[in-house]
Amino acid sequence: MTALSTNAHHVDARHDVRMRVAQILLMAALVLTVGKGVLPEGLVRPPAWMVWPFADWINAFFDFLRDDLGLIHVTRAFADGVEWLLDITANLLYGKNRWPRLGPIPWSVIAITAAMIGYYLSGWRLAMFAGLTFVWVAVMGQWEWTMETLSVIIVAAPLSILLGLVFGTMAWRSAGFRMVLNPLLNVAQSLPHFAYMIPVVVFIGVGPKAGAIVTIIFSVPPMIRMTLLGLQKVPPEVVEAGHMAGATRWQLLRHVRLPTARTEILVGVNQVIMQCLAMVVLASFIGMPGLGQKLLQLLQALKIGRSIEIGITIVLLAVMLDRCSKAWATRQPEHIEKGTSWLIRHRLLLVWAVLVGVFWGLSLMFPVLHEIGRRDAFSLADPLDAMMDWVIMVLDPVTQWLRWFLIVWVLIPLRDAMLWLPFSAVLVFLMAVGWAVGGRRSALICLAYFGLIAMTGWWDRAMITVYTVTFAVFLATLIGFPLGIWGSRSESRARAVLLICDTLQTFPSFIYLIPVIMLFGVNDVAVVGAVVLFAAVPLIRYTIEGLRNVPVAQIEAANMSGASRRQTLWSVRLPLALPTIMVGVNQSVMFSLFMVIIAAFIGTQDLGQEMQRALSSSDVGKGLVLGLAVAFMGLMVDHLITVWANRRRKALGLET
Amino acid sequence: MTDTDMVMSCRKVWKLFGPRPGAYLAGLDPAASFDQIRADGYVPAVRDVSLDISKGEMLVIMGLSGSGKSTLVRCLSRLIEITGGEVRVEGQVIGDLSEKELIDLRRNKMGMVFQSFGLLPHRTVLENVAFPLEMRGQDIHTRRARALEVIELVGLGGREDYFPRELSGGQQQRVGIARSLAIEPDIWFLDEPFSALDPLIRREMQDEFLRLQGLLGKTIVFITHDFDEALRLADRIAIMKDGAVEQCDRPDRIVMEPATEYVAKFIEDIEKARVVHASAMMQPVNGHDLTGAAVDGGKTISQLARLLVNDDRLILPVAGPDGAIIGGLDRQKALDVLLGAKE
Ligand SMILES: Nc1ncnc2c1ncn2[C@@H]1O[C@H](COP(=O)(O)OP(=O)(O)OP(=O)(O)O)[C@@H](O)[C@H]1O
Ligand SMILES: [Mg+2]
Numbered sequence: 001m002t003a004l005s006t007n008a009h010h011v012d013a014r015h016d017v018r019m020r021v022a023q024i025l026l027m028a029a030l031v032l033t034v035g036k037g038v039l040p041e042g043l044v045r046p047p048a049w050m051v052w053p054f055a056d057w058i059n060a061f062f063d064f065l066r067d068d069l070g071l072i073h074v075t076r077a078f079a080d081g082v083e084w085l086l087d088i089t090a091n092l093l094y095g096k097n098r099w100p101r102l103g104p105i106p107w108s109v110i111a112i113t114a115a116m117i118g119y120y121l122s123g124w125r126l127a128m129f130a131g132l133t134f135v136w137v138a139v140m141g142q143w144e145w146t147m148e149t150l151s152v153i154i155v156a157a158p159l160s161i162l163l164g165l166v167f168g169t170m171a172w173r174s175a176g177f178r179m180v181l182n183p184l185l186n187v188a189q190s191l192p193h194f195a196y197m198i199p200v201v202v203f204i205g206v207g208p209k210a211g212a213i214v215t216i217i218f219s220v221p222p223m224i225r226m227t228l229l230g231l232q233k234v235p236p237e238v239v240e241a242g243h244m245a246g247a248t249r250w251q252l253l254r255h256v257r258l259p260t261a262r263t264e265i266l267v268g269v270n271q272v273i274m275q276c277l278a279m280v281v282l283a284s285f286i287g288m289p290g291l292g293q294k295l296l297q298l299l300q301a302l303k304i305g306r307s308i309e310i311g312i313t314i315v316l317l318a319v320m321l322d323r324c325s326k327a328w329a330t331r332q333p334e335h336i337e338k339g340t341s342w343l344i345r346h347r348l349l350l351v352w353a354v355l356v357g358v359f360w361g362l363s364l365m366f367p368v369l370h371e372i373g374r375r376d377a378f379s380l381a382d383p384l385d386a387m388m389d390w391v392i393m394v395l396d397p398v399t400q401w402l403r404w405f406l407i408v409w410v411l412i413p414l415r416d417a418m419l420w421l422p423f424s425a426v427l428v429f430l431m432a433v434g435w436a437v438g439g440r441r442s443a444l445i446c447l448a449y450f451g452l453i454a455m456t457g458w459w460d461r462a463m464i465t466v467y468t469v470t471f472a473v474f475l476a477t478l479i480g481f482p483l484g485i486w487g488s489r490s491e492s493r494a495r496a497v498l499l500i501c502d503t504l505q506t507f508p509s510f511i512y513l514i515p516v517i518m519l520f521g522v523n524d525v526a527v528v529g530a531v532v533l534f535a536a537v538p539l540i541r542y543t544i545e546g547l548r549n550v551p552v553a554q555i556e557a558a559n560m561s562g563a564s565r566r567q568t569l570w571s572v573r574l575p576l577a578l579p580t581i582m583v584g585v586n587q588s589v590m591f592s593l594f595m596v597i598i599a600a601f602i603g604t605q606d607l608g609q610e611m612q613r614a615l616s617s618s619d620v621g622k623g624l625v626l627g628l629a630v631a632f633m634g635l636m637v638d639h640l641i642t643v644w645a646n647r648r649r650k651a652l653g654l655e656t
Numbered sequence: 657m658t659d660t661d662m663v664m665s666c667r668k669v670w671k672l673f674g675p676r677p678g679a680y681l682a683g684l685d686p687a688a689s690f691d692q693i694r695a696d697g698y699v700p701a702v703r704d705v706s707l708d709i710s711k712g713e714m715l716v717i718m719g720l721s722g723s724g725k726s727t728l729v730r731c732l733s734r735l736i737e738i739t740g741g742e743v744r745v746e747g748q749v750i751g752d753l754s755e756k757e758l759i760d761l762r763r764n765k766m767g768m769v770f771q772s773f774g775l776l777p778h779r780t781v782l783e784n785v786a787f788p789l790e791m792r793g794q795d796i797h798t799r800r801a802r803a804l805e806v807i808e809l810v811g812l813g814g815r816e817d818y819f820p821r822e823l824s825g826g827q828q829q830r831v832g833i834a835r836s837l838a839i840e841p842d843i844w845f846l847d848e849p850f851s852a853l854d855p856l857i858r859r860e861m862q863d864e865f866l867r868l869q870g871l872l873g874k875t876i877v878f879i880t881h882d883f884d885e886a887l888r889l890a891d892r893i894a895i896m897k898d899g900a901v902e903q904c905d906r907p908d909r910i911v912m913e914p915a916t917e918y919v920a921k922f923i924e925d926i927e928k929a930r931v932v933h934a935s936a937m938m939q940p941v942n943g944h945d946l947t948g949a950a951v952d953g954g955k956t957i958s959q960l961a962r963l964l965v966n967d968d969r970l971i972l973p974v975a976g977p978d979g980a981i982i983g984g985l986d987r988q989k990a991l992d993v994l995l996g997a998k999e
Contacts, residue, residue, distance in 0.1 A: 235774070237770045237771070237772050237773070237774035238774045238775070238776060238777075240730075240768075240774060241768075241770060241775070241776070241832075241835075242776075242787075243735055243762065244733065244735070244766060244767065244768040244788075244836075245762070245787050245788035245791045245835075246759045246760070246762040246763030246764075246788065246791045246792065247759075247791050248759060249755075251791060255776075255787070255790075256776060259776065259777075259778040259779075260776065260777055260778065262777075262778060332819070332821065333778065333819055334819070334822075335780060335817040335818045335819055335822060336817060337817075338814070338816075338817060
């Protein structure tokens with residue numbers, strides 16, 4: 001007991017010191033800001049000697065890799081292998097004139113196959129959903145684009161999974177490798193999509209091949225993590241049983257560890273597939289044909305109706321892929337009764353084979369079942385356009401005003417203020433925040449991340465990104481937080497809202513651009529709108545989750561002391577849920593950073609715009625430097641929130 | 657007991673859990689108490705244990721939860737590396753075996769039933785039971801036949817295609833037992849193998865293990881919390897406390913002459929009369945007048961109850977297995993034991 005109270009005392013004292021230092025730093029930041037007029041120029045903008053030519057170094061390094069080490073031959077060989085696989089799927093799915101020259105498979109056969117997979121994995125509902133998704137695709141005349149997209153996913157996802165399994169197992173085996181890999185994965189998972197594309201363009205070029213490879217690289221990290229997690233979670237007694245059976249290391253891995261880690265590995269597979277879809281759509285920026293490219297073109301031409309059609313297809317695909325792979329992950333093996341005949345045990349396979357035969361035959365008789373040409377296809381574009389015109393007309397006064405208000409009174413002043421701030425003040429301010437949250441170490445981490453950003457020479461662009469993200473997350477909080485509280489009121493509502501959030505999170509980020517461009521046109525407000533939409537989802541999710549998981553005992557205690565519902569919410573449930581909610585804020589910031597960069601193509605002036613330029617001029621160094629600048633912002637926020645939330649959890653006794 | 661009889665022996669075995677156990681043990685005062693070691697941030701799961709187990713013996717390990725029973729057994733099978741001391745199996749120091757030799761040893765000599773079963777969740781009952789056979793490289797037909805045989809033996813016939821999660825706790829435990837029965841190892845480690853079984857099936861299993869031990873001369877190390885079970889099975893019982901073996905001896909000697917206060921408390925509630933054999937209580941013949949019918953030295957006091965109450969001699973002659981008189985039993989003392997009187 002005494003030990004505990006001195007301990008608490010100790011913690012209090014440390015807390016006080018931290019706050020004192022943070023206050024002093026905050027004052028310093030204020031002084032720097034107020035006294036901007038008399039500051040030497042070197043404290044206002046990063047001076048020239050501070051800006052290091054990182055981009056040149058990286059370029060030199062890549063040149064060395066590519067030319068002197070001959071890495072280009074390795075990557076070319078790998079790319080050729082990938083291309084060979086891509087040609088096979090391309091031939092089968094949309095009849096590209098390559099070996100094995102069997103395709104294209106009739107659309108009706110693919111739809112029935114998807115339905116059978118859905119049925120096998122989960123049941124009737126998923127079967128209907130999967131089948132109808134493909135019917136929609138075919139009927140809307142988007143078959144070829146969709147197959148272009150899918151043919152890449154079918155090649156990229158298995159390769160990513162394989163690479164993830166290999167690296168995950170290596171990381172599990174060797175602590176040294178794990179130590180190297182972990183920070184790399186952290187950075188990789190906070191690098192914006194475009195940062196991956198530029199090196200790929202340099203090494204491989206543009207087109208489907210490059211699209212597939214960038215997709216593979218982008219989707220490997222989560223698979224590595226889940227493999228590692230799964231292997232670490234295998235119960236020790238299961239492994240010991242393997243040892244006692246006299247299994248060799250390889251047998252243990254193959255027969256004991258990997259199969260026992262099945263669930264985590266399949267969760268990884270789900271993440272890989274979703275990442276692949278997101279990236280394949282974005283890879284249209286480096287010449288990847290398919291749905292993404294069409295969407296990009298249509299959005300740029302402001303063809304709203306047609307974009308919505310494609311958007312719906314992408315969403316349907318995303319939900320279908322997500323549900324199928326999740327169903328696979330949660331599916332447990334079931335025993336088959338003894339004496340079941342071969343026919344019954346394989347009845348689904350037989351039914352499928354028969355159906356494929358039937359539909360293939362039918363499609364030979366009725367070409368509509370084989371292929372629906374653009375001319376025969378339906379289109380909702382005209383009615384959708386008409387409806388949208390009407391909606392826009394009705395909403396126009398509001399959106400006009402909102403756009404004007406936001407741009408003139410909020411966005412521009414905020415941006416100018418951020419740009420006006422002396423960079424030294426920003427750094428000292430971040431150190432103050434870091435010190436308040438986690439003491440000296442956190443302060444130094446904050447300084448390091450933003451110091452590096454200053455050293456890249458992209459300070460002003462970075463500040464624009466910071467302002468967009470800050471403002472968007474602020475708006476997202478205003479929307480998401482009350483919605484989350486509302487959603488957690490009853491169990492059934494919570495479940496419904498969580499389901500919606502889960503579904504929204506499976507959508508590739510690109511999709512969020514459609515409604516905002518529709519409403520606001522191509523400008524800063526649309527960017528902020530897309531970011532807000534995208535970032536609000538995790539906030540709602542984690543608010544509900546946090547509120548729902550408050551221990552019942554605490555709520556009952558509050559009720560017994562006569563607290564009203566509002567009092568319980570504000571003084572018991574929210575404080576206890578706050579650490580979880582902050583995890584949501586963390587994700588929200590990450591999502592915003594990704595979105596801001598993607599949205600660059602509709603016109604921003606931040607790091608994203610520069611990244612687009614780097615992409616079009618294939619400037620690896622510049623692209624990576626910009627990508628790392630974005631990653632550092634994300635990593636800093638991640639560090640601060642994680643430290644804060646852990647400390648808070650411990651203080652609340654929520655740590656187990 | 658000759659050296660060749662010794663299947664397994666351990667000398668001064670230590671297992672410490674903690675940040676740097678090796679260095680800590682090297683500098684440890686041999687007389688350090690459990691609490692001192694704990695205070696230094698280490699868990700002494702096994703503390704200076706020396707045991708010899710001879711061929712065909714059934715050694716039962718008992719002790720409270722957390723006393724280090726499972727850890728000791730893991731040290732004996734080298735599932736964990738020991739911190740100090742030496743474990744020998746058939747004369748070989750198993751700490752020195754190479755990975756390949758260890759795998760061979762486990763494939764050919766050792767088997768284990770785990771406290772929490774350790775079943776492979778993705779394999780059916782049949783595939784789980786056949787797993788060690790598969791590792792030994794047996795072909796699929798042989799191992800299937802053998803697996804089906806032992807599955808039948810543990811009473812799970814008809815469920816061989818179920819997955820572990822489709823079975824109850826007791827059924828899962830029987831799969832674990834079947835898996836180790838399938839290979840009939842010479843040295844058997846059983847960590848609370850019957851804890852989840854109902855009394856009937858438990859008794860059947862005990863009989864099965866006794867049969868195998870008697871028939872094939874298996875050496876068994878058996879952990880249990882159930883004293884009755886220990887008495888039924890044990891040649892010797894080792895009682896553990898805080899990682900150390902307090903006493904390791906024949907059951908009736910433990911009951912009659914507990915080595916420490918802890919052991920005395922541990923066996924306090926045992927009905928001694930059911931444990932103690934007449935031969936263990938008798939005194940030497942010298943000087944006593946031993947006449948009349950002798951009692952069988954191999955019977956327990958409770959089995960002799962009727963005779964003890966009805967007889968009126970002070971000292972009863974005790975006969976050995978061959979019928980010769982080997983000592984005398986003080987009737988009064990025997991009655992005290994029977995009535996559970998405390999000294
Ligand atoms: N891997 C480990 N790391 C740290 N401590 C451990 C580890 N394994 C066991 N211990 C500790 O060693 C001690 C002995 O554990 P052990 O499992 O051997 O007990 P037990 O006698 O088998 O108990 P039970 O009857 O509950 O099975 C316990 O205090 C336990 O906390
Ligand atoms: Mg145990």
